[in-house]
Amino acid sequence: MNLRAELLPPPVSPERLAEPAHEIECVARLAGTGGPFEEAVSAFNERTGHDYLPSDLAWYHTSRDLEDFAREAARPAQPRVAGVTREELVGIVRRVTDGAVGADTDHHLLLFDCNTPHPRACDLLFHPPAGLEDATPERIVDAALAYRPIAL
Structure with missing residues (x-):
């Protein structure tokens, strides 16, 4: 079955992908040095509309690829689509x-x-x-x- 456009994953340009990828790496580096990174996670969540936990960003590399994570963060957090059948x-x-x-x-x-x-x-x-x-x-x-x- 072909899905209508609203149900397909929104494309994310390489430029748009670079921003969350950079932020994710910065938070992970900050966490690795023992620095306070919870505030950076809160700011990231505010910008992206997601509600990631500090551990999601700090240790993302243990469970996912940076590009996949950045793509997820660049897309809507709650993709509700009207009239889904x-x-x-x-x-x-x-x-x-x-x-x-x-x-x-x-x-x-x-x-x-x-x-x-x-x-x-x-x-x-x-x-x-x-x-x-x-x-x-x-x-x-x-x-x-x-x-x-x-x-x-």
Whole structure:
């Protein structure tokens, strides 16, 4: 299924990518010297709209590539798209489960999380509850859409 433009990862120019990459490296260097880097992380979060933890920036290199991290930081933190259909969500989940999105997997996972009522929709893919093991993308999307919070 082809996704409409609003559901595709927004392109990030090399110039736009350089800014968060530089900031991430500076925070990691500052953390490595034992300097106070929490304030730099707060400023980074304010500029990008994300809510990274200090450890996310300080030790990013243990879990991800700098370019991938900078690309994520340069993109919207909460990509909510009006009018996302069940079929589009199935297409997003299918792209992730088929491994077809490569470097854009994180964006597609974020889209799935932000455009369904389930608070941890991606857990349905990677840590499925009983009954959803080896579920089809359609069943995963239906479970994410069926979620209703408990009123307290």
